[in-house]
Amino acid sequence: MTRVAVYGSTGYTALELIRILLRHPGAEITALTSRNEERPPIGEVHTALAGRLDLRCENLGPEEVAARCDLVFCALPHAASMAVVPTLLESGVRVVDLSADYRLSDPAVYETWYHVEHTDAERMARTVYGLPELFCDAIPEADLVANPGCYTSTSILGLAPLLVEKRVDPRSIVVDAKSGVSGAGRGLKLGTLYAECNESISAYGVGNHRHTPEIDEVLSTASGQTVEVVFTPHLVPMDRGILCTSYCDPLDPNWDEAEVLDLYRRFYEGKPFVRVVEHLPRTKDVAHTNFCDVTVRRSRGKLVVLSTTDNLVKGAAGVAVQNFNLMTGHPETTALL
């Protein structure tokens, strides 16, 4: 039994993570934190958890958290995470970090996109990127795993086969991404009020969304070539789900869809959470699951890749537990089917 803590437990990702961990036979939740000094029971912070877990959210420092557990799921915002992760690691606990702080390898890129100096820059380049479908070899031994962004995972799982196998022009990629509103977090913002985003779709962060350099870096690393994508996120009136519609130019203009799908099937053989499907995937089918459904179509000269995940599960809490499973020697699918 691994004793786990959730550092930062008031958001939607933390709720999802706790739900999954409560089903996990090898994890025991021993600490939950929030900055609220009143130590509210988790069942009040998230009424969905009423009666499920008799713990309070405590305002704990990293040493206190480390003293209570073997592994920490760090669900803090970026910048807050790098303020506690070094101490957690030095205290001997392992960390799955769900923030952006350790996803990029280059501090300069981090600072360009996040507008804050990285205070643990030296650790960035040697942190394992927690996308098991690409980096499962490094995850089991890692002390720190950087859990991917939700748009990032969904984009990468859609595009990796084409890029790794060098079948498309790495400079031709457009990712048009659509996300449910939970991806915007639980903070109070006018733009995420129900009456603002219901019955509406709009783009946001065009040209400057912070998942862009992460997609670039991971696809470049995985494929051994420079990949730079045009990435446009949209807010869709639904709770959860991401659909990435990605466009790229195949190197072989005559490549047909069946061959592309064969490539995908081979690439993801043995990966339990990527389903290469023939129909056009919809987010509903992966909602509340750790699956990524993906397919490809030709449209005139382009390949159109369609990939879907639940942003809170495969895009955050689910893949965090998938990483936990790899780190602790459980079957990859434990608590995730």
Next chain:
Amino acid sequence: MTRVAVYGSTGYTALELIRILLRHPGAEITALTSRNEERPPIGEVHTALAGRLDLRCENLGPEEVAARCDLVFCALPHAASMAVVPTLLESGVRVVDLSADYRLSDPAVYETWYHVEHTDAERMARTVYGLPELFCDAIPEADLVANPGCYTSTSILGLAPLLVEKRVDPRSIVVDAKSGVSGAGRGLKLGTLYAECNESISAYGVGNHRHTPEIDEVLSTASGQTVEVVFTPHLVPMDRGILCTSYCDPLDPNWDEAEVLDLYRRFYEGKPFVRVVEHLPRTKDVAHTNFCDVTVRRSRGKLVVLSTTDNLVKGAAGVAVQNFNLMTGHPETTALL
């Protein structure tokens, strides 16, 4: 042409009101206010109004507002309204007040439910209640009209025929009300975040919602007997619309549905915005309109009254313009069909 101002123009009701007024041949919007010192153009405050109206939201006192217009639509929160209405009236402008401040006649009742002392108590009992279907005689000459609450109008229009005609037990009434989220306003509250209230329904304010004494008072006044309702509001995952499902005991247990509907048709004859229908009404049919659809069914011993409105239109901005029409001698339906 009547010059009108909207006092408090950042909320959803104000947006709806401006939209309707822009279609009104007899109204010219000459001032808009907010407490924002930066004087934002209204097209930035409400992007839906981009290019429609070249005015800024200004932080104006009541004398300044009065100097620019003939009539003010006061769309401030309760308590804020009674701080400016006396000055507006003394400055010679007429007022349609969309807050709760002048809806009740008894200051003590106001203070019990709103937890604030009424600073213009003397004016309360002589203010005209702006529900045209019941009080159209008094509205044309009024200087101050108290625009009804959204739940209130919808409940009252459903129940008034039965109570005014004394066909049901006035102590038997349960109003189970369901509202879209825009009714909760544009303020930043956890409970109105998209990811909190989407895919969910819940009751709120059980036993203590502030529209309760308003429903009681208006139905009591209109029917000449003491009416006290059990009122339970619910939040429904949709932008707009109210459905009130009201239960009451008929005095004649053998009264049949056809006779009830006849009573309703006679009661609302000549009222252009109440549609007595035979089907079960749905909020979608009245969304973006000033209509109230109503029908009645028997269920075992009870009468079940179903009444629907758009909370922002017939429940707020639309009836405000309906009152404006009556006050300024326009046909009641101008700009509202």
Next chain:
Amino acid sequence: MTRVAVYGSTGYTALELIRILLRHPGAEITALTSRNEERPPIGEVHTALAGRLDLRCENLGPEEVAARCDLVFCALPHAASMAVVPTLLESGVRVVDLSADYRLSDPAVYETWYHVEHTDAERMARTVYGLPELFCDAIPEADLVANPGCYTSTSILGLAPLLVEKRVDPRSIVVDAKSGVSGAGRGLKLGTLYAECNESISAYGVGNHRHTPEIDEVLSTASGQTVEVVFTPHLVPMDRGILCTSYCDPLDPNWDEAEVLDLYRRFYEGKPFVRVVEHLPRTKDVAHTNFCDVTVRRSRGKLVVLSTTDNLVKGAAGVAVQNFNLMTGHPETTALL
């Protein structure tokens, strides 16, 4: 390992049931049926199941189904169910019937509400009603369990403590129920098109919904007195979830909320799926779970009971597995947390 079949596998309840059974360590799905002669793979009928289960939906008769399994979840429509259940039972398999066919004990009542003659009437009165919170003693030994209706469970779990303990007037009950659209099934009907029911709420079946006699009978049986409720269902724009707002008159007008909640906590002690909460429950908190959240408020003279479930889980597929657990000696919560 129990070999189970799902008889009628194309609807939403069947999808949910298969999802839960795939997590169950003691169940193996060995047959799925539909009337489609083309034997589609279940992953095409429900794309959410792509890659999860390598079975086809076959058009099988009851003997064929019985030959392949030990227990059948019968997810057929009413009337279709009673056409196969006798043969299934005679073939020696046990049945959890999710239709309405065996829920009522009196064939005449069935025929009045369902407008069809019952062809297995003799079995009705001796069938065990599968609401484990009230009838867990009889379920383990039953060969046929009648799985409750979704509105029924939610209403009954809200009202049972008050009626069984004889604390309210059994003739005073109004149940105002609100359901997500999945409750209306997967058939093609104008009223369940997205553009008809999105952004809308309406009542339906006022005074004649078929769950009414079921609520009456179960509450009457459980409480030893004649209960007759006024039941009004509404369609809410969300996928899943039921909220029942039930009104009744307490016998003791001075009974306070804290005492009522104490009664509920005692009544449901040891029942793992009923959570007596202090906050007003919302359907979101029980969505995708087998929980029923319930609380009570006083509003003027009335008690207002608020109870919530997921109509597809605790209202159908989840309680079916809960019954399966009791029937097969598994812990009641297996595969359901």
Next chain:
Amino acid sequence: MTRVAVYGSTGYTALELIRILLRHPGAEITALTSRNEERPPIGEVHTALAGRLDLRCENLGPEEVAARCDLVFCALPHAASMAVVPTLLESGVRVVDLSADYRLSDPAVYETWYHVEHTDAERMARTVYGLPELFCDAIPEADLVANPGCYTSTSILGLAPLLVEKRVDPRSIVVDAKSGVSGAGRGLKLGTLYAECNESISAYGVGNHRHTPEIDEVLSTASGQTVEVVFTPHLVPMDRGILCTSYCDPLDPNWDEAEVLDLYRRFYEGKPFVRVVEHLPRTKDVAHTNFCDVTVRRSRGKLVVLSTTDNLVKGAAGVAVQNFNLMTGHPETTALL
């Protein structure tokens, strides 16, 4: 006063059209059709119209329709439209055809995409395309106007300035389009059931949606060069609204956003329904209006054009009335603001 008929009045577009026409001072609705032999009142076909219009839907042939009106809005499906339009025109009435039958000029292209032979092919090339922002000169005198498709208008209004002014590579265009569900019509299809498309987004018709050749042809004609777009439509869980996110390569890689927006403002000067905005447009702001909001961003090397409409208004019924206004000498905005 122009007497108008709506040919095919049971769908969502017809409902929207009737609503707008009821506000039009120069139009009188004199006939409504459907194939239903029972002649239902329009207030039953569309309960939203209860009490608004005392007409029945009649099963009328084109001569009968022509005998009752001066102008027909033909809201039939494709193929059905070309079966009646010739007779209508020969009978001396003018036609705004909302189907696809007269939008394309080449019968072979029509047959390729619609899989049906065109029975009035000769008229195709000389029909005026009813997009007033591009073809307002030809519309006033036309007897037959082909009302554009909803995706088409939204795509074209976004891209036309760049292509007509020859500022982008006409072969570089990707249109990633998102639509509310009303765009899929009121027919009974599994894919448009609420519980199928709520809480979900998916692409459909990738590479083969019928609005593709229409976008190609209109943009090619307007810009005098061959334009061929990659077009991918998506279904979004909302009633109405289209957002087109269009990607293209600018000829001048240093062109900045401000200059692009200036070009757009000049291009649409004097066009009352296109709003060139600086913020990222959202469909909510144009819902229930005839506006198209558009803006442009640079993202790495690409221009990203964002254009929004209400698919039922500017995408169908609203532009039909805009065309009607031009054809009958009314101000372009009559009944549309």
